[in-house]
Amino acid sequence: YGRFGLDYNDANDRAVNGISKTTITSRLRLQFDMSTETDSGVAFGARFRAQAESRDNTPGGATFNGARFFVGYQGISVYVGNIIGAIENTPGMYLETRTAGTGIDGAGFVSLVSNVNGEYFNWDAYSSAGAGANGVEVLYSTGGFTGHISYSTxxxxxxxDRVAGMVSYKFGDWRVAVSAQSSDIAWEDKVVASVSGNIGNFGVRLAYADNDGIGKFGLYGNMDIGSASNILVWVTDEDAVSAADVANGRNDNRDGVAGSNNQEGTSYGIHYHYDLGGGASFETGYRKASNDNDTFQAGVYFSF
Amino acid sequence: YGRFGLDYNDANDRAVNGISKTTITSRLRLQFDMSTETDSGVAFGARFRAQAESRDNTPGGATFNGARFFVGYQGISVYVGNIIGAIENTPGMYLETRTAGTGIDGAGFVSLVSNVNGEYFNWDAYSSAGAGANGVEVLYSTGGFTGHISYSTxxxxxxxDRVAGMVSYKFGDWRVAVSAQSSDIAWEDKVVASVSGNIGNFGVRLAYADNDGIGKFGLYGNMDIGSASNILVWVTDEDAVSAADVANGRNDNRDGVAGSNNQEGTSYGIHYHYDLGGGASFETGYRKASNDNDTFQAGVYFSF
Amino acid sequence: YGRFGLDYNDANDRAVNGISKTTITSRLRLQFDMSTETDSGVAFGARFRAQAESRDNTPGGATFNGARFFVGYQGISVYVGNIIGAIENTPGMYLETRTAGTGIDGAGFVSLVSNVNGEYFNWDAYSSAGAGANGVEVLYSTGGFTGHISYSTxxxxxxxDRVAGMVSYKFGDWRVAVSAQSSDIAWEDKVVASVSGNIGNFGVRLAYADNDGIGKFGLYGNMDIGSASNILVWVTDEDAVSAADVANGRNDNRDGVAGSNNQEGTSYGIHYHYDLGGGASFETGYRKASNDNDTFQAGVYFSF
Structure with missing residues (x-):
């Protein structure tokens, strides 16, 4: 898919970091999926992606990412290589937007309850641009149930090692999910839980994560307007890190402390989607992070 | 497309720069074009290229280049990312050969009036192998008229910043074009003008550029011979840089001055094309640059 | 194609080199072939590959390799760029397995008679992941005869320079081949010879190489078992390097000499293949190299 637009970010300033406050943000992704099936019905396959991005007016080319392989038989799938990861695959963690975050490029994904205290994306996740975690994972799906265990070293x-597990269950318009990661890297143990569902034209979602002692919860709502528009609002609240953890070398997110990243507290955002047909849409979003960073983005997103 | 052949370049010498005078020159380019159209007829698209080259016996692999996105509606197109550039898009600037220059790999593109004094390709242009200029541009076409404005920072x-504009008009067998670039980088302001047309089997073209004070004009003629052959000859003449500019740090192209690149004066070349059918052709060309550098190349060019 | 599996290698040890003895080994390869034909029946083409691998738990992404171009007319083919190489193309040099070696990733290709004394792959060969040799080669085939001359500098x-030539002849179920390389790089002159054939369900092969004074012979046998299985066994024996060569700076492979790589002597291996249908197969292999390095691998291989 492709997406491009303008990004206003008040953390950028030519006088401070040499980057204009308003820049082009873009991504072009090409995906190659390959598969075959044995005589006994076992599926084998692989996925390859090449992705070029421009962020903060720094354009780039692209190379292929690390490969992911799978073997599938009935409801069981085994992935090897650049795995998805059980935390990453938790339903109800990312925003219900085409960019999975606010605006055109996700705007830092502060809306995720598993991202706290400058410790962002510290779980095994599929990498579109790099080699990714080199792991193994097993998924099992039947009816509304999905279970997922992933491992990498x-x-x-x-x-x-990082070991993670996830279970989710869907009943009618509602879905619940719980996942957890145990990691040998400091401050990476975490538990994520979410409940999401639809009430008529309204989508609601509640998510919570305990990120090795730092709780963060999020409340999310979206509503269809007419046949082509959707508006989404969200708010999250991040707890302070404990003084004991900081003394042991962890980042500090506490408000009013010198040297802190100030990420404690409330973040919120709003996102608007307008469907243009043919797989293209207009996307725009504003968010204010808990450290007072503002971003506003508008652009188009299209698949082919 | 692919092209490969032999390159004789008298600037190469194993005893001087370690490169044999005769080397393999080749390029393989793969292009991915993607597009979609909204319900209201607006087109969205993107282009991705991967290109591997060998020059001077230094072969290379390939990565994807920077992405270019476009939005088009009727005669108006907006490009974002790895833009074409208004100067680059000026009709009557490149040679009327499949390689857009002399021989198999362009032979340094000394035939362009916008390339002077070692200041080559100092305008925004689409990059097939790199990230390119990260800019925005608008094109408008109606009837024989094309207008183009590009911007990058x-x-x-x-x-x-680099800002450039181009207008061209086609009437019958003739086309006129004028473009200009204003740049915040030293010695990059330039104006390019061309007139080109056909008289029976003969193609003629006149081009002129003022490259921030250094004029260069070019005269180009080509002729079909039988049904499959075409022969093209060209001559250009480059003015001397002013002593004042050199004093301010600009390159020196004056003949007979110590440390000069000696690019002042006359360059000329000849190119022969023979169509082999099926999208393949034999291409050969010789050119003598104004600094006395000789190159002779012969090879094949094919598209698929 | 794709292939992935587990690799047990007793040369890996977390306490010694930080790598677990058992790791994931995988490769995903994407190939782009392009060709066209002129009106007179001459074929032009090019090949591009992108390949991502994981070895020893170090996953990687992929870039395109160096391009290879060809011109073909009746039995004659000329390749330019990332050439195959005449030694590389010798029939009866690689194992008769899908991986061309033992196990899932070839297990170091100690089964090749042209690999001795830590001087592995010291001939021109097509590179799937890098730029490759930048050379020219001519192949001629008619009936059972194939001749091949390659050159790179x-x-x-x-x-x-490296110049190599190969001739092979096939008659009925048997094939003989001889190839030789003359190189300006030290210790790269070599002669390779092989005889291979089938006796009913049995495939047998004998190969010998003189690697600039170090002889190595190999004996290979494989047998179909039922309709879907094949089992292959091989043994090679590598001569000692001469003391005069070592004095001149060559690697030392002699057993019982301090600082030697100990590659003198006998290596052997066994490989089992089971066809799963649909282009997928199960592959497993064990080999013991002459320096006592053990590897055991098992995994799947599939093409699409």
Missing amino acids: DNGPTNV | DNGPTNV | DNGPTNV
Whole structure:
């Protein structure tokens, strides 16, 4: 797919970091899916992506990402290589927008309850532009139930593993999901839970994560307006890190503390979607992060 | 498309720069075009290229280049990202050969009136192998008329912008075009003008550029021979840089001055094309640059 | 194609080199072939590959490799760029497995008689992941006969050339092949010979190479079991390097000498293939190299 637009970010300033407050943000992604099936009905496949981006007026080319392989038989799938990850795959974690975040490029994804205290995306997740986690995972789906266990390890003198599991269940218009990660890397143990559903034209969602002691909850609502528009609003609240963790070397997110990233507290955002037909849409969004960073983005998103 | 052949370049010498005078020159380019159209007839699209080259016996692999996006509605097109550039898009600037220059790989493109004094390709142009200029441009076409405005800027404490415009008009077998670039980078302001047309089997073209004070004009003629052959000859003449500019740090192209690149004066070349059918052709060309550099190339060019 | 599996390698040890003994090994390869034909029946074409691998738990993305171009007319083909190489193209050199070696990723290709004394792959060969040799080669085939001459050179003050030739002849179920390389790089002159054939369900092969003074022979046998299985066994024996070569700076492969790579002597391996249908198969193999390195691999291989 492709997407491009303008990004206003008040953290950019030519006088401070040399970047204009308003820049072009864009992404072009090409995906190659390959598969075959054995005589006994086992499916084998692989996925390859090439993705070029421009952020903060720094355009780039693209290389292929790390490969992901799968073997599937009836409801069971095994993935090897650049895995999805059980936390990443938790329903009700990302926004219900085409960009999975606010605006055109996600605007930093502060809306995720699993992103706190400058410790963003510290779980195994599929990488579209890099090599990704080199892991193994098993998914099982039947009826409304999905279970997912993922595992990866790094090279080094001792094992540095990440193990994660997720279960979700869908009944009617509602879905609940719980996932957890146990990691040998500091401050990466976490539990994520979500409930989401539809009430007529309204979509509502509640999510909570305990990020190794830092709680963050989020409340999300979206509403269709007419046949082509949707408006989404969200608010999250991030707890303060404990003084003991900071003393042990963890980032500090506490308001009013020198050297802190000030991410404690409330973030909120609004996103508007207008369907243009043919797979194209207009997307715009504003969000204010808990550290007072403002971004506003508008642009188009299209698939082919 | 692909092209490959042999390149004789008398600037190469194993005893001097370690490169054999005769080397393989080749390029393989793969292009991915994607597009969709909204219900109201607005077109969205993107272009991706991967290109591998060998020049001077240094072969390379390929990555994807920077992405270019477009939105089109009737005669108006807006491009974002790796833009074409208004100067680059001026009709009557490149040679009327499949390689747009002399021989198989363009032979340095000394035939362009906008390339002078070692200041080559100092305008915004689509990059097939790199990220390109990260800009925005608008094109408008109606009947024989085309207008084009492009803009790009770099990161940094102050704005470093390139703005360029182009208009061209086609009537019958003739076309006139004028373009200009205003740049915040030194020695990049330029104006390019061309007139080109056909008289029976003969194609003639006259081009002139004022490259921030250095004039260069070119005269180009080509003729079909039988049903499959075409022969093209060209000559250009480059003015000397002013002593004042050199004193301000500009390159020196004056003949007979120590440390000069000696690019002042006359360059000429000849190119021969023979169509082999099926999209393949034999291409060969010789050119003598104004600094006495000789190149002779022969090879094949094919599209698929 | 794609392939992935588990690799047990006793040369890996977290306590020694930080790599677990058992790791994921995988490869995903995407190939783009392009061709066209002129009116007179001459074929032009090019090949491009992108390949991502994970070895020893180090996953990677992919870029396109160096391009290879060809011109073909009746039995004659000329390749330019990332060439195959005459030694590489010798029938009866690689194993008769889908991976051309033992197990899932070839397990170091110790089964090749042209790989000795830590001087592995020291001939011109097509590179799937890099730029490759930038050369020219001519192949001629008629009936059971194939002849192949390849040439490449490097940049530098003096010519550093590799020239290689190969002839092979097939009659009934048997094939003989001889190839030789003359190189300006030290210790790269070599002669390779092979005889291979089928006796009912049995495939047998004998290969020998003189690697600039180090002889290595190999004996290979494989047998179909039922309709879907094949089992292959091989053994090779590598001679010791001469003391005079070591004194001149060559690697030392002699057993019982301090600082030697100990590659002198006997290596052997076994490989099992089970066809799953649909282009997928199960592949597993064990080999013990002459320096006592053990590897065992099992996984799946599929084409699409």
